[in-house]
């Protein structure tokens with residue numbers, strides 16, 4: 266389910282009383298806040314109403330598209346979730362998406378420290394899903410413990426905490442997780458470095474990694490490589506205007522991890538961790554496997570295999586499963 270029209274309508278309404286040019290100008294500072302800050306010395310990244318609107322118009326379509334991809338992967342497994350905890354929820358992007366993907370969700374709780382995002386998320390979840398979520402304003406790092414919940418999600422939020430706070434917040438979240446915990450981060454080398462460390466911490470707590478890793482060994486990627494994927498999303502005219510963009514779409518890069526409680530998966534299929542390299546007469550896949558990083562080449566000479574390989578995408582398992 267792409268970003269719902271009710272969201273886009275509400276977003277357009279928020280711009281009726283706003284100077285769009287100011288929002289466009291503030292996007293520059295918002296981007297700077299996200300790229301410049303030392304992780305150990307973070308200030309709030311979204312610092313005023315115009316930056317918040319810029320986030321809604323340009324970042325939420327992308328974070329929503331990524332949530333849709335990642336939660337869609339989780340939906341292929343046999344889970345039933347009746348409760349969701351969305352940590353660093355912002356405008357409720359992950360909750361809005363999760364309720365479409367897991368309509369059985371009865372209890373949705375969100376935590377963030379941004380009171381304006383709370384207003385937006387509450388009204389939006391009400392319009393889209395007729396759901397009255399519990400949205401609490403807290404600093405994630407200061408909450409003593411989170412309530413036990415089936416599905417816990419951090420969507421683009423753990424990376425906003427210092428390394429030490431991200432570790433302790435993740436530990437609290439893991440203790441509260443009854444079934445699955447999802448972490449989504451920007452697809453950048455720095456964000457992946459943090460995620461790689463958190464992955465190992467989760468494994469040390471006894472978590473099983475459902476996806477994307479086909480194993481629970483140490484991550485085989487070298488320090489100057491990073492595991493990331495990509496989704497394509499359409500841009501609205503508002504999105505294009507604020508970003509000064511000409512293309513009607515953008516490719517959003519992301520990294521993610523889904524950890525679960527309960528039995529380890531029994532089959533571990535190699536995953537395509539880079540864009541397939543299509544060459545004349547053959548295609549090359551870079552794979553993460555139980556035995557480390559590997560490359561597999563499918564040649565046109567083997568017609569049937571080559572035909573199947575052509576359908577595989579970056580992020581898929583070698584069999585075509587997500």
Ligand SMILES: C[S@@+](CC[C@H](N)C(=O)[O-])C[C@H]1O[C@@H](n2cnc3c(N)ncnc32)[C@H](O)[C@@H]1O
Nearest residue numbers: 328353354355358377378404405420421422425
């Ligand atoms: C990049 S936004 C992500 C919002 C939303 N999850 C999404 O995917 O669009 C990061 C959010 O984390 C929140 N956040 C950052 N540090 C926090 C903290 N210490 N306590 C609570 N929320 C925090 C911010 O207020 C912001 O809403």
